[in-house]
Amino acid sequence: MSAPKLADGDVIWTCNVEAVSTFLAVQTQWRTVATMLGVTPTGLDYAAVEAGLRLAGREVSPETWADVQRIESGAIRGSLEDKG
Template structure:
């Protein structure tokens, strides 16, 4: 799953059908809208902008364990998350939102719903 959107305050983050479905599984109400460059896009409420940008900024900071049964997603590497948050100058309050999104994502990534 690749991120399609840009980390740009002036541009809506664009997602594909798979990512939109994952948001719906996490309880987020998203509505894909046609875009000039892609077939679908969603809008993030302004109050959730920093949280979403933070989550996208740490998307490569997942801890994963390889087992004979497959991959197990353990969670975000909080040391790396802290570095990213400081570099992106994100408010400390965003961390709680990241933890909430992490918990929902772990359920989906590990095969739950």
């Protein structure tokens, strides 16, 4: 699998390409909640993620899924840091 192309020129280590490309394939599938800080992501909508990956013909190993969840957690933390 080739590395995802990132607009800002960041490099993805080879060992992370599978997880990052899987995350990027479903990066729009967030559950959100409206708060006083605005709309805040609470996590990926796993049913929508599963459907999106299935429709894309992608099989995800348990190890890659765990990596995707770590990326998800970091994205949530980053989003919260941006707000406050």
